[in-house]
Amino acid sequence: MKQNEVSRATMGRIPTYLRYLKDHIHTTENISATTLAQQLHLGEVQVRKDLNAVSGAGRPKTGYNIKALIAALERFVGCDEKSSVVIVGAGKLGRALLDYRGFGDYGLEILAAFDAAVDAVGQSNSGKPIHPMCDFAGFCARNAVKIGIITVPASDAQQVADLLVENGIRGIWCFAPCTLNVPPEIPVQYENMALSLAYLNSKIISGESL
């Protein structure tokens, strides 16, 4: 699988490439890695490497056909197949994710949120359903839910993870600051907001000491 050869850093640049390419799909037919690198303030070697890993080499002088490149990048990040996602924990973060519109670009559809503090089905600002936990198993079975997002406090996260696994979820995105015990075939991606900010801070600190 190509996926395995590509770093998260490359994955991180793909939306930038896609955004630029889609903005220019009607103005030009082909684009070179050099142009992309210049326009996006990225290193040319890096852009070449990224595109090569995802889509193969561009043609000499012509570069890449924009439409074909967009299709390759989209296939790569998985937006050619729709994946159903649910959220457990409808606090502020859970609701922000539920109403976030950017997921569709990657073929990801957040169907609903679930919350232990909810008694009857309600709605988010954008009209997405928020269910009580008792609806969880039935909902997952009916909708072939593939990914579960955990936005409950750390103390409840393992219990939620167990429930997700029991109901056939194949991957977990965890915002709770904890380490989950799940079967090895279930990938877990931890999102630590504080760490991201701390990482930025460490870059500022190390820049200052240069």
Next chain:
Amino acid sequence: MKQNEVSRATMGRIPTYLRYLKDHIHTTENISATTLAQQLHLGEVQVRKDLNAVSGAGRPKTGYNIKALIAALERFVGCDEKSSVVIVGAGKLGRALLDYRGFGDYGLEILAAFDAAVDAVGQSNSGKPIHPMCDFAGFCARNAVKIGIITVPASDAQQVADLLVENGIRGIWCFAPCTLNVPPEIPVQYENMALSLAYLNSKIISGESL
């Protein structure tokens, strides 16, 4: 600087180490990399490498003094010095970040949010101030604000970034799906929620095809 030698993956494990160590600070004086690896379900080589990069090698047989290791890890992620942070864009995500309590562990303090749709100072659920934009310059000057978080729509993000730079901010955490033009000495960290989820999805897909 040690910071430069350490990957983001290592940074990502530091909170896990810190959580475990703080939970055990009263039960044991020393801890070995082997024990840490076993307890946290991590590879021993990886744990040794991480701790070695941040704190130097442990003592043979004894391992690491827990208190000294915590201090080294905390210093490394920057929580020995307080850094002031503001948010521009007090929508759902901005408010979720404003009220998120995990930042304090890293010496990061989110002081306030600012929003163009706000006319007078208000409050978040946790009591943090939400200011109109006209307060921005004065607030930054008075509070020596170091980091700015952008949680406005992509169309407004560049304008906000310019404002942050004008007001002396030294690093930007950007949640808007866009690429910012800022002076090269200002590090920008892009957070693309959709991409994180897409990356998890790509891991599920590549696991299935093994």
